[in-house]
Structure formats: structure tokens, C-alpha cells
Amino acid sequence: MTPPVMLASRLAWRQLTHQPARLASAVAGVVFACLLVFMQLGFHDALFDSATSTARAIRGDIIIFSRQSETTSRTSGLPRARLMQALADPDVARVTPVYLGQVIWKNPETAVRRSIMVLGADPDSGIFALEGVSAAAERLRQRDTLLFDAQSRPEYGPIGERLARGATTVEVANRTTEVVGLFRLGASFAADGNLLTSDVNFHRLVRDRTPDMVDVGAVFLKAGADVNAVQSRLAGLLPDDIRVMPRDAFIASERAYWANSAAIGFIFLFGVAMGLVVGFVIVYQILFTDVATHLSEYATLKAMGYTDRYLLAVVFSEALMLAALGFVPGLALSWWLFGISAEATFLPMLLRPDMAASVFALIFAMCAASGAVAVRKLRDANPADMF
Amino acid sequence: MTHAIEIKGLGHWFGTGELRRQILFDVDLTIAPGEIVILTGPSGSGKTTLLTLIGALRAVEQGSLTLFGRELHGASDNDRIAVRRRIGFIFQQHNLLGFLTARQNVEMALELDPAIDATERRNLATAMLAAVGLGERLDHPPAKLSGGQKQRVAVARALVGNPALVLADEPTASLDKVTGHEVATLIERLARERGASILLVTHDPRILGIADRIVAMEDGRIVDAAEHRHS
Structure with a gap:
């Protein structure tokens, strides 16, 4: 049947x-x-x-972000002193400042200028969850050196090919700098390409910023610390002009910005x-x-x-x-x-x-x-x- | 059960409010098992309405209508659907499903009965189509059959489930004289073999000869119930 x-x-x-x-x-x-x-x-x-690739590239257990900033692609700085204040918490192991900015890049082949995102942080901090960055730490400590995002749009020039044949010199923010390696982050709607360098080199490129104003503070906790407990303690401890978020919430808020405010x-x-x-x-x-x-x-x-x-x-x-x-x-x-x-x-x-x-x-x-x-x-x- | 159909004081109305109009008036009619009755009358005399009521296609409003000993006045929709499964319907148009072969169309009448498995369905449908003279055209789609052949498939579909009652509405209207007569005698022969009653509505005087009895209707009333012995 x-x-x-x-x-x-x-x-x-x-x-x-x-x-x-x-x-x-x-x-x-x-x-x-x-x-x-x-x-x-x-x-x-x-x-x-x-x-969210920039947000996801930053390691850390807790992220400190200016309350005025909506997204990593357009940040309002926060005083570096806030990061030092965070160190007062007994469960906080260390705090790393991350600098984000836009600079003008000159295509070495066509001489066309184009804005590019630059990320800066202490090369020894291991702050970036990106392949090839830790290995390049030694070279990034030298003056006017940087890494180029191999997944940037092609308008920035065939940097990978040029590196392979030893042509490493580029002009960024009217400074002669040297590309000492590649990393992979990817173009986004907010940035067509990315550069990565040390905190010191970052300030050589971005002249209008002082090291006292950081864009993102990455807080690393001691082993076994409760992220949510520390987060609420820090939120109570630090002034109201900043937001203290677990890393997941930071990525989620970055995503929510694009989902909602940007339509x-x-x-x-x-x-x-x-x-x-x-x-x-x-x-x-x-x-x-x-x-x-x-x-x-x-x-x-x-x-x-x-x-x-x-x-x-x-x-x-x-x-x-x-x-x-x-x-x-x-x-x-x-x-x-x-x-x-x-x-x-x-x-x-x-x-x-x-x-x-x-x-x-x-x-x-x-x-x-x-x-x-x-x-x-x-x-x-x-x-x-x-x- | 002494009667296949027993109707007493049946009345029916169409429309609502001021447009409400009575179509059937106090109809009495009984049909014995195996009896072949032809219903005639001018258009608008109510014979089609009577046929749809007997076919459990409409709900009974007034009077009593008993089919195979089952009262249809006040029957639920599901009761009426169950009753319909014991009736073979033949329409003016063949109404075969164009995407099915002749045999698949006939099998549709058997798929309602879960007691019949696929093999048996196939065998019964094949035998039935052979009985209507289409044993060679089992796998033809309706589009490849003539008008008469299509109506024979419809007859096979109506009778394959061994219904106790066959209701036919102008089954020869769309056929020529010879084919129409063939189909009518086919219906008669198959129904008599199976002991099924037939109620057939027609205007076609050429097929009156198959009836045991002819019932005439006019203005919603049965006016003449003449005996007409089949020879």
C-alpha cells in the first residue's frame, strides 16, 4: 500500500x-x-x-575604545593615560595601544596617490592576529619601515612583484619608506588597502597625531581571570568618555555599525x-x-x-x-x-x-x-x- | 437495503435574500439496485441540480435523500466525500488528466482505496480498458485519443471501482450519433454486468432505449414517471 x-x-x-x-x-x-x-x-x-577585519586583527581580552568612536575606520582618539589607569586592576597583565590612521600612498609605478589605512603598534607586543607580522618585528623596529597588505586593491601597485625583485622603496605620506614584507588583511568597504608598522614609525607617517592619543587599547589579562568581571571593574574604574568591551563585543559593535548606521x-x-x-x-x-x-x-x-x-x-x-x-x-x-x-x-x-x-x-x-x-x-x- | 436511491419531499433553493429562488419542489424518486433510469426535461427543469444532490456534490436543504441506506440530509462534508467514492461519475466532457496516460487516468479512481495495491490497480485498470475496447491504447495520453475513445476512458474510470451507482450527465452530448450510441450501450452493458444502478440525464432521444424507466422533469417537479421496459 x-x-x-x-x-x-x-x-x-x-x-x-x-x-x-x-x-x-x-x-x-x-x-x-x-x-x-x-x-x-x-x-x-x-x-x-x-x-570587521581590522577589529578582528587586534588581539586582546578586553578592548578600550573611545565613546565617540563608532568604527575603527573613523576613530576619535582616547588618552593614553586611560590605558595606564587600566593597569591598576590586579587581573590586567598588560595593555597595548594601537594606532589607526589614513595616509596617502603613492603608487610606485604610476605615481598616482591614494589613501590607505595604516595600523601601528609595538612590534614586540604580538598584538596583531595576522600571519607574518611577528616574524617581521625585528625589521619593523627600524626607521621608516612597514608591511604591505598583499590583499590590497591593485591600484596601489604590484608591491609583491616589486619586493620579489628587490624594489622595496615606496613613498608614503611624502616620506620615503621601505616595504620590508607582506601581510594579509584584505580590502574592505572603508579601506582599499592596509599598511602595518611600528608605533614609532606610525607617528612618523601620521604627523598630526601624538602618541598620547591612541585609537584602540588592547587589554591582556592574567591567566585564569574572568573577562566579564574585569570588564565591569574597568568600566567602573575608568571615566565615562570610553567604552570597555570584551573583544567579541568590540567585533560585534563594529559589525553593528555597518549593519545599522551605514544602512x-x-x-x-x-x-x-x-x-x-x-x-x-x-x-x-x-x-x-x-x-x-x-x-x-x-x-x-x-x-x-x-x-x-x-x-x-x-x-x-x-x-x-x-x-x-x-x-x-x-x-x-x-x-x-x-x-x-x-x-x-x-x-x-x-x-x-x-x-x-x-x-x-x-x-x-x-x-x-x-x-x-x-x-x-x-x-x-x-x-x-x-x- | 431495498433501494439504491430513495428521495422523499426533496426541495432545493439557489441564491440568497430577494434573489432566493426555489429550484426543486417536493421531489420523490426511488431507484432500485441495478435499475437504469433516464432523467429528461427541458433546460432549467432542475434535473442537473437533482443529479448534483444525488451525487453528494451539494448539501441537502429540505427533505430526505437516502443513498445506499445512508441519509444525506445533514451529512458532513467528510460523509459526502465518503459517499462519492461509491459513485461513478461520467460528465459531458471527459475531464481526463492530460498529463496521465489512459491507464493512469483509470487508476486514479482506485488510488482512493488503500486496500488496493499498485499491482492490482494496474491489473484492474488494464482489464477495464480492455472491456471498453481500448486494450491497445493503455499508454496513450488523452491527446492521442479520439473523442469517443476519451469518453470510453472516462467510462472505464467511472466503473473500475465497481460503484453501486453511476451518475452520468449528457455523456453523449459531445459525440457523434454512432459513437454516442456505442458509448451509451457500453455504459449500460458494464453497469448491468456489475449490478450498478444508473441515473443518466440526457436530451439525446437515440439513447433512451437503454433505460428501464424514463423520468421527466419540468419546473423543478417530476411530471411523469413512465415505465419503459428494456427489451
């Missing part, structure tokens, strides 16, 4: 596959919706990954919604036409004793089959386009399994919603009108 649901979905499958051209156009609609949603989510996530999150989520609406309309059209052109057949089935629930199951099966049929090629195409977009934008476009899972859920819901609206037409299939 075959369960009725199986029979209903078999009927749905036969109806879908009866006209291959129509099936193809319905699937193409779902694929298109998949692509739109994937691309928007991909750019959305890439934006947040890159926008960029909204733009991408709007794109996701548009993709779903387009897919909804296409699937709805197909299902509605199926029901509308087969009204007398559906009414005959009702006269024969088929229940409304059975016919609902047929239409819903069609919707969900379209979702599944469209998702697979949609996923494959998106994966391919992510690679192309990553090359074009230098953004970290990653198609993670959890994103694929949520897109599948969205597409499934979209098709189910189309089905739910289309089945309302089934009410018009009244077997009493058949005679």
Missing part, C-alpha cells in the same frame, strides 16, 4: 514533467531567485567580514527580498496556471471523492519539487559566480555551508508561499458546477 502523500507527489511529478519546456522555465525562475539571494548574501557577508546591511537584505519576490511571482505563475487550466480535472477528482487536502498536497509537492530542482543548479552557478566576484572586488566572497542552508530554507519557503497562494484557486474547482 502506498501512502496518499506519495501518490499525491507522484501526481505532482507527472504534472510537472508533462511539459518539459514549462518545467524548464519554472526551474529557471527558481535558479534566478537562488542566484540573486546567494549573491546578495555573499556581498552582505563579505562586507561584514571585510569591515549597507539594509541594502543587501533588500536585494535578498527582491530576489525572493521575483522567484515567488514566477513559481506562483506556473502553479496558478497549472491549477487554473486544470480546474475541471481537479473538480472531477473532487467529485470522485478526492479530498481538498489531497489536492493541496499535489500543488505543494509541485512547489517543493520546483524548489529542489532550482536550488541545485542555483547553488552550483552561485559558487562559480562567487569566485568571479571575489576576483573582481577583492572581497572575501565565501559560500559557506550555513549560507547554503539558509538560502535553501528561503527558497523552500518562497516556493511554499507561492503554493499557498496558488491553491486558493483550487476553491474554484467545485464539482457541483461540473454538470
